[in-house]
Amino acid sequence: MRQKMRALMLVAPLLIFVVVTFIVPILSMLFRSVENDIVPNTIPGTVIALSQWDGSTGEPPQENVYRNLYIDLFKAEEAKQHTRLGTRLNYEQTGLSSLFRTTGRSLDDIGELWQDPLEDIDPNFEEGSFWFEMMSGTGGEDFLETRRELIATMSDEDMTGDVGFVPSMKIIEMLPWTARAYTDFALWAAIRDGDTVAEEDPWESVYGALGMDLTNPDTVSAINSYSGAGASALQAAAANLDQLPQFGFREAFTEEDKDWGSAKVWATIKLYSPSMTPGYFLNSVDMTLTPDGIEMKPDNQQIYTTLFTRTLIMALIITASCILLGYPVAWLLANLPMRTASILMILVLLPFWTSLLVRTSAWKVLLQQQGVINEILVWLGFVNDADRLILMNNATGTVIAMTHILLPFMILPLYSVMKTIPPSYQRAAKSLGATNWTAFWRVYFPQSVPGIGAGSILVFILAIGYYITPEIVGGTDGVFISNRIAYHISSSLNWGLAAALGSILLVVVLGLYWCYDKIVGIDNVKLGG
Amino acid sequence: MQLIKTLTASTALLVVASGASFAQDMANDMTLVSWGGAYQSSQTKAYAEPYMENHPEVSITWDESSNEAVAKLRAMNEANNVTWDLVDVVAADAMRLCDEGLAMEIDPNEVLAAAPDGTSAEDDFGDLLVSDCFIPQIVYSTTFGYRNDMVPDGAPAPTDICALFDTETYPGMRALEKRPINNMEWALLCDGVAKDEVYSVLETPEGQQQALDKLATIKDSVIWWSAGADTPQLLADGEVFMGSTYNGRLFSAIVEQGQPISMLWDAQVFDLDGWIIPAGLPEDRLNRVLDFVKFATDTQRLADQAKYISYGPARFSSAPLVGKHADLGIDMAPHMPTDPENAKNTFLYNYEFWADYRDDIDAKFQAWLAQ
Numbered sequence: 001m002r003q004k005m006r007a008l009m010l011v012a013p014l015l016i017f018v019v020v021t022f023i024v025p026i027l028s029m030l031f032r033s034v035e036n037d038i039v040p041n042t043i044p045g046t047v048i049a050l051s052q053w054d055g056s057t058g059e060p061p062q063e064n065v066y067r068n069l070y071i072d073l074f075k076a077e078e079a080k081q082h083t084r085l086g087t088r089l090n091y092e093q094t095g096l097s098s099l100f101r102t103t104g105r106s107l108d109d110i111g112e113l114w115q116d117p118l119e120d121i122d123p124n125f126e127e128g129s130f131w132f133e134m135m136s137g138t139g140g141e142d143f144l145e146t147r148r149e150l151i152a153t154m155s156d157e158d159m160t161g162d163v164g165f166v167p168s169m170k171i172i173e174m175l176p177w178t179a180r181a182y183t184d185f186a187l188w189a190a191i192r193d194g195d196t197v198a199e200e201d202p203w204e205s206v207y208g209a210l211g212m213d214l215t216n217p218d219t220v221s222a223i224n225s226y227s228g229a230g231a232s233a234l235q236a237a238a239a240n241l242d243q244l245p246q247f248g249f250r251e252a253f254t255e256e257d258k259d260w261g262s263a264k265v266w267a268t269i270k271l272y273s274p275s276m277t278p279g280y281f282l283n284s285v286d287m288t289l290t291p292d293g294i295e296m297k298p299d300n301q302q303i304y305t306t307l308f309t310r311t312l313i314m315a316l317i318i319t320a321s322c323i324l325l326g327y328p329v330a331w332l333l334a335n336l337p338m339r340t341a342s343i344l345m346i347l348v349l350l351p352f353w354t355s356l357l358v359r360t361s362a363w364k365v366l367l368q369q370q371g372v373i374n375e376i377l378v379w380l381g382f383v384n385d386a387d388r389l390i391l392m393n394n395a396t397g398t399v400i401a402m403t404h405i406l407l408p409f410m411i412l413p414l415y416s417v418m419k420t421i422p423p424s425y426q427r428a429a430k431s432l433g434a435t436n437w438t439a440f441w442r443v444y445f446p447q448s449v450p451g452i453g454a455g456s457i458l459v460f461i462l463a464i465g466y467y468i469t470p471e472i473v474g475g476t477d478g479v480f481i482s483n484r485i486a487y488h489i490s491s492s493l494n495w496g497l498a499a500a501l502g503s504i505l506l507v508v509v510l511g512l513y514w515c516y517d518k519i520v521g522i523d524n525v526k527l528g529g
Numbered sequence: 530m531q532l533i534k535t536l537t538a539s540t541a542l543l544v545v546a547s548g549a550s551f552a553q554d555m556a557n558d559m560t561l562v563s564w565g566g567a568y569q570s571s572q573t574k575a576y577a578e579p580y581m582e583n584h585p586e587v588s589i590t591w592d593e594s595s596n597e598a599v600a601k602l603r604a605m606n607e608a609n610n611v612t613w614d615l616v617d618v619v620a621a622d623a624m625r626l627c628d629e630g631l632a633m634e635i636d637p638n639e640v641l642a643a644a645p646d647g648t649s650a651e652d653d654f655g656d657l658l659v660s661d662c663f664i665p666q667i668v669y670s671t672t673f674g675y676r677n678d679m680v681p682d683g684a685p686a687p688t689d690i691c692a693l694f695d696t697e698t699y700p701g702m703r704a705l706e707k708r709p710i711n712n713m714e715w716a717l718l719c720d721g722v723a724k725d726e727v728y729s730v731l732e733t734p735e736g737q738q739q740a741l742d743k744l745a746t747i748k749d750s751v752i753w754w755s756a757g758a759d760t761p762q763l764l765a766d767g768e769v770f771m772g773s774t775y776n777g778r779l780f781s782a783i784v785e786q787g788q789p790i791s792m793l794w795d796a797q798v799f800d801l802d803g804w805i806i807p808a809g810l811p812e813d814r815l816n817r818v819l820d821f822v823k824f825a826t827d828t829q830r831l832a833d834q835a836k837y838i839s840y841g842p843a844r845f846s847s848a849p850l851v852g853k854h855a856d857l858g859i860d861m862a863p864h865m866p867t868d869p870e871n872a873k874n875t876f877l878y879n880y881e882f883w884a885d886y887r888d889d890i891d892a893k894f895q896a897w898l899a900q
Contacts, residue, residue, distance in 0.1 A: 079630075080630040081630065083627070083628035083629070083630070084628065084629055084630060086628065087625070087628055087629065090884075090885065090888060091888055094885055094886055094888070094889040095885050095886075096885075097628070097884050097885050098881055098884060098885045101628060101884075300738070300741075300893055300896055300897065301892050301893055301896050302896055303892065303895050303896040303899050306899055307899065368766060368768050369702075369768055370766050370767045370768055371766075393752050393753075471755060475752065475753060476707075476753055476898040476899065477899070484895070489600055490596075490597040490599070490600040491599075491600075492887070492888055492891065493599060493600060493603065493625065493629075494888070
């Protein structure tokens with residue numbers, strides 16, 4: 001036990017280093033393939049309200065959903081989160097990115113539809129101090145904390161601190177929408193902007209929210225018997241309902257962009273409202289999540305399964321050509337006199353000291369149609385000038401260049417295994433009457449198999465993850481799945497899809513490794529000695 | 530005596546302290562991100578070197594990461610350690626960085642210098658302020674170059690974008706960018722769609738298929754590039770007859786290296802490149818960056834940049850100041866994409882459209898390529 005502890009302590013620095021810098025980042029990257037927090041975090045009220053909606057009717061949701069959307073989006077717009085949500089949802093349905101961006105710009109205008117008439121009815125509504133007095137009171141501490149929690153999750157910011165405002169319980173009961181909008185505003189003004197709530201004019205959403213409350217007859221009758229702060233202004237508003245807009249938020253949103261009236265848009269939002277989604281994984285096997293269940297993507301959008309199989313097949317071809325080319329070289333290295341072998345060894349290692357990009361670009365010079373190889377072939381008369389060989393910008397180019405780049409990874413383990421095979425074995429075989437071939441095939445080769453195994457695993461796994469070389473010489477039918485992963489990481493920013501593709505690739509490689517272990521046996525792999 | 534000494538000393542200290550707090554607190558190190566190559570060196574010569582002459586205490590580090598700036602900035606932001614101070618990106622990326630909250634929103638009139646005649650920055654840049662976070666520098670275009678010596682005998686030199694699809698008259702390979710943007714528009718234009726209807730056609734699945742079908746007619750003679758330097762190399766080696774790339778790359782192949790290449794400006798697509806300031810910089814670094822940006826995007830500096838590279842300055846007021854090439858002494862105006870002679874038929878990159886349709890059309894385009 002003590003010894004075990006001591007051993008553990010000895011490896012602890014390395015273990016902790018590997019866990020912190022390798023395992024944890026990989027796991028967190030893989031976790032992105034199912035993570036979908038952004039939807040429920042950014043528009044939490046809408047997501048809850050939307051769960052009541054039945055999308056199969058083809059009708060857009062009820063007013064209640066749009067009201068929640070307005071309150072949610074308004075504060076998301078303040079925190080600049082609405083466009084991130086739009087980008088996320090645009091991966092699932094084209095057009096949502098600009099829908100959220102343009103709607104974000106017009107949220108103030110929507111609020112002003114109510115703000116202007118309310119201020120005409122009673123100029124008190126223009127005053128930040130009036131609102132503060134009306135909304136403040138006691139008993140709303142829990143309410144404040146709930147809103148604080150929501151806004152912190154949405155904006156990913158630290159919202160702790162003194163707000164200088166506690167909503168009144170009476171107002172929360174009487175004007176629920178207004179209380180939400182105003183509390184959000186108070187939190188943001190006090191903590192994010194560092195202002196005094198009473199001195200600030202409330203957000204336009206607060207007026208919109210008061211408009212929502214005033215459509216409820218119970219609220220109107222409650223206002224008429226209300227006697228707290230701001231009672232006269234509220235009663236004036238309740239008495240002049242005809243001056244307020246006679247339409248709801250559904251109309252207001254649809255007016256800004258007709259897509260808000262589309263059941264399809266809402267179905268997408270509803271479909272992607274849980275905080276975990278299988279959507280990315282389905283996308284990475286050319287399927288898609290629809291309200292009716294899981295479906296295959298249309299033929300003209302299927303690409304990933306093709307790329308996965310292509311990657312595997314090409315990696316196998318590259319591994320095989322590495323074995324074919326590397327085996328004789330390694331044999332020479334192991335059997336030549338020391339001095340010649342070390343010169344040969346330098347030639348094998350030389351490519352390692354040259355940048356990958358330089359090597360790949362050199363292949364471009366060699367392989368292109370006006371390149372060195374074609375020029376020589378034409379000059380020798382092997383190839384007609386009009387139909388020069390197409391050696392790059394296709395799968396051939398990828399195989400040639402990658403075989404060259406990965407060859408040392410095959411030669412080195414082969415060499416170190418062959419070096420340990422005593423030449424006397426082959427001599428013994430021959431003295432017992434074996435031909436050269438039999439002596440090699442029955443005696444030498446079986447002993448070098450562990451080297452082939454080690455080299456193949458190295459080359460295959462490296463080949464599967466390569467993307468720079470295929471990108472440069474691969475054209476369209478020589479690119480790998482890793483090129484799409486790189487694209488989604490650095491260009492389309494769809495990290496969820498990239499993570500899903502990466503996870504699948506990882507699982508496939510682990511699966512192949514397992515098969516290899518079952519068939520060949522991992523004990524038979526030797527990197528040396 | 531002692532008392533007086535102490536008093537003077539403390540007064541002096543007080544003066545120094547208050548003086549320091551009046552002057553804005555500015556960091557002296559700045560990391561600028563750009564594209565490398567001729568473009569970055571034009572920025573160094575036109576903005577950074579003059580700025581450092583005025584402010585010898587400042588040291589500028591360049592990082593050549595602009596082509597993956599969006600992903601890197603997002604990663605830096607998640608790690609809460611943004612090491613960049615100013616990032617050069619194309620307008621579409623600026624828009625995405627702004628959407629993601631990774632770039633700072635700016636008020637152009639406050640942050641940018643007014644034109645010498647007093648025109649506000651907002652009017653001087655005009656429509657080029659395509660995003661709330663974007664500070665435009667240059668207008669560049671994606672356009673075609675072709676080999677003069679590969680035009681078949683008897684055929685006229687191509688003047689029309691549709692020569693791209695005319696493999697009968699102009700045999701040979703073509704180089705096109707490995708993404709749908711621009712290629713889809715050119716395909717539709719040459720398939721008889723009117724210029725102002727291109728995007729409404731491209732919104733529909735049928736329109737997208739129509740564009741891909743048109744591209745399919747030349748699919749076998751296309752080499753798809755992913756780096757801007759590919760096309761000039763392919764043209765110089767005679768690998769392709771014609772190819773699309775950024776006009777500045779073609780300028781340097783034609784004028785600086787004397788390759789037998791000509792420009793085909795027809796249906797060139799204008800795009801913008803400019804700065805964004807990463808969101809959430811500490812105050813001292815932000816002050817320095819704002820000071821630099823105001824200087825680097827004023828009328829004279831933008832005009833100076835055109836001495837080194839054939840991209841049009843983003844300010845109206847800079848255009849008349851564009852002069853001659855710094856080394857070759859040739860007039861730069863005729864090589865600008867915005868020159869009236871070159872800009873007879875142009876396209877403006879439709880940012881809103883591609884922000885929405887990029888993922889969808891790209892999926893179809895890549896699937897089509899893989900077929």
